[in-house]
Amino acid sequence: MRANILNEMTVRFPSLSENERFARLAVSGFISSLDPAVDELSEIKTAVSEAVTNCIVHAYRDTVGEIVLQAKLLEGKRVYIRIKDKGCGISDIEQAKTPLFTTAPEEERAGLGFAIMESFTDRLKVVSRPGKGTTVTMVRSLKTRKASDGDKNKGD
Amino acid sequence: MPCKLFYDAESRSLLAELSGDIDHCSAKGLREPVDKEIMTRLPLHLILDFSGVGFMDSSGIGLIIGRYKLMNDMGGDLLITDPCPEVRKIMELAGVGRLCRVIQSGHRSFSGGVKL
Ligand SMILES: Nc1ncnc2c1ncn2[C@@H]1O[C@H](COP(=O)(O)OP(=O)(O)OP(=O)(O)O)[C@@H](O)[C@H]1O
Ligand SMILES: [Mg+2]
Numbered sequence: 001m002r003a004n005i006l007n008e009m010t011v012r013f014p015s016l017s018e019n020e021r022f023a024r025l026a027v028s029g030f031i032s033s034l035d036p037a038v039d040e041l042s043e044i045k046t047a048v049s050e051a052v053t054n055c056i057v058h059a060y061r062d063t064v065g066e067i068v069l070q071a072k073l074l075e076g077k078r079v080y081i082r083i084k085d086k087g088c089g090i091s092d093i094e095q096a097k098t099p100l101f102t103t104a105p106e107e108e109r110a111g112l113g114f115a116i117m118e119s120f121t122d123r124l125k126v127v128s129r130p131g132k133g134t135t136v137t138m139v140r141s142l143k144t145r146k147a148s149d150g151d152k153n154k155g156d
Numbered sequence: 157m158p159c160k161l162f163y164d165a166e167s168r169s170l171l172a173e174l175s176g177d178i179d180h181c182s183a184k185g186l187r188e189p190v191d192k193e194i195m196t197r198l199p200l201h202l203i204l205d206f207s208g209v210g211f212m213d214s215s216g217i218g219l220i221i222g223r224y225k226l227m228n229d230m231g232g233d234l235l236i237t238d239p240c241p242e243v244r245k246i247m248e249l250a251g252v253g254r255l256c257r258v259i260q261s262g263h264r265s266f267s268g269g270v271k272l
Contacts, residue, residue: 017181024177024211042211042242049213053180108183108218112250116214119249 003074007033010070015060015085023052023069023083030071031079036142043120044079044140050113051083051136057104059087059134077142086133093126159186161193170199175208178216187219191226200232207238216243217250224255235259 009030013019024045031044048069055067065087072080090096097118102111118124121138128134160173172190176182194202202223209216224234234256239247247258 020179020181021177039242039245043245045211046213046242046246049179049211053213053215057180108187108215108222110214110217110221110250112214112217116246116249 003076003078006073006075008070008072010068012066012068014064015056015067015087016064017056019067020049020052020056023067024049026069027071027081031073031142034073034077034079034142035145037145040140040142044081047117047120047138047140048081048083050117051081051138054113054136055083055085055087055134057107057109059085059089061088074139077144079140079142080137081139082135082137084133084135089130089132089134090126090128091130093128097126158182159189161189163193163197163199167201168197168199169201169203170194170197171203171205173205173208177211178209178219179211179213180215183215183219187222190223194223194226194230194232198230198232199227201235202227202232203235203237205237206240206243209243210240212239212243212246214246214250217246217252220247220252221255237261 011026013022027048028041028045036044052067052069059065065085068084070082074080095101097114099115100111102109114124117136117138121140123139125137126134158174158176162171163169164171170193174186178186204220204223220236227234236247236252236256236258238260239258244258247253252258
């Protein structure tokens with residue numbers, strides 16, 4: 001069974017560091033119609049930032065390549081996000097996901113990106129092929145809030 | 157200006173007021189001026205004030221751990237003040253509290269003199 005897709009977007013951008021911020025803002029703008037709570041929005045932005053930063057610092061380590069960011073709003077206030085690169089790939093995904101594991105300690109990486117993505121989403125799926133690239137898919141459902149919040153009179 | 161630095165000679169404390177988003181892109185610009193000041197002044201205490209930081213990802217954790225190690229190597233310590241709830245959550249997830257104290261509302265004066 002698949003949930004209906006209510007809205008979707010795809011953006012492609014080069015793996016430049018300044019696009020970390022752009023990716024966060026693109027996703028937060030895209031999901032704004034769901035009126036996420038402050039903490040939910042912040043967590044989703046953090047998860048996106050982790051995945052995009054990994055493409056920039058690991059996948060395309062000494063080069064610039066394309067990152068594809070896809071987002072969908074699914075029925076039931078669910079946000080689907082997919083971040084894809086065609087970079088170096090990951091040979092051992094389980095090891096990569098282990099908290100504190102990093103291949104770039106000298107660059108002050110903490111090895112916590114996947115741990116953060118995992119704890120800030122309901123589903124995290126990583127598919128990777130060495131030399132071909134990596135796709136990270138995350139799904140996060142948002143809390144349903146009181147509709148009355150949005151219906152308040154604007155009168156003075 | 158992503159980082160304002162104040163030094164209090166009496167307490168040998170260096171205060172770094174960080175602001176904006178802390179990610180991989182901005183981390184370098186925060187790291188360099190702070191490290192330069194640490195290596196020049198050799199403070200006993202480094203205070204990272206997070207009150208102006210609205211967003212932080214794991215790059216911020218790398219930044220904290222790196223400054224913790226540097227201060228530790230120089231015989232000093234690190235204190236973190238006033239992260240917003242979202243930033244505090246990332247710090248808790250990463251176990252930053254095991255490295256240094258994280259406190260709300262440091263009682264510091266405007267000039268940068270720090271009372272710990
Ligand atoms: N898109 C990717 N392409 C290639 N390798 C990756 C990719 N994403 C993650 N990795 C590998 O997985 C490891 C763990 O990633 P994770 O994000 O958890 O930690 P990190 O990026 O090393 O550190 P941090 O995210 O805390 O700054 C990385 O060190 C890297 O080797
Ligand atoms: Mg990472």
